[in-house]
Amino acid sequence: MEKIASFLKDHDALAVGLHAQTDANRITTFDLRMKKPNAGDYITPKALHTIEHLMATVLRNSREKDNIVYFGPMGCRTGFYLLTLRLTYEEVLALLKECIPAALALDEIPGSGRRECGNYLEHDLSGAKQELAAYLAVLEAL
Numbered sequence: 001m002e003k004i005a006s007f008l009k010d011h012d013a014l015a016v017g018l019h020a021q022t023d024a025n026r027i028t029t030f031d032l033r034m035k036k037p038n039a040g041d042y043i044t045p046k047a048l049h050t051i052e053h054l055m056a057t058v059l060r061n062s063r064e065k066d067n068i069v070y071f072g073p074m075g076c077r078t079g080f081y082l083l084t085l086r087l088t089y090e091e092v093l094a095l096l097k098e099c100i101p102a103a104l105a106l107d108e109i110p111g112s113g114r115r116e117c118g119n120y121l122e123h124d125l126s127g128a129k130q131e132l133a134a135y136l137a138v139l140e141a142l
Helices: 045-059 089-104 125-140
Strands: 017-022 027-033 068-073 079-085
Touching (some): 045 089, 045 125, 089 125
Antiparallel strands (some): 068 079
């Protein structure tokens, strides 16, 4: 079986930041790398789940909502994938710099009620905001 593109990367060489790879279907996958791989510091499952709810909601309500295909966590808990249509690296960087502060301003977790979420008890708003604030600082430096 062929290895998928993300498994072909040398994860020990991946830096925290924003990385892009466009596939043949004109969908660009952005690697929102919040933690250095294999370094022992990972996003907790509860914070990861909450970041997914916050950012998926904010991105899908942004000015680029029609170009957002998917936002979700990496299984290794070092970041997230953002799949987009027709957006450049610069546009996504600017969008994230707008959307992360919007997510940080939320006082409630969207879609986190029992009927809305399949694991509604596993959230950490404070932890999610800490991770997002740290990642925003990384993006501001790019």
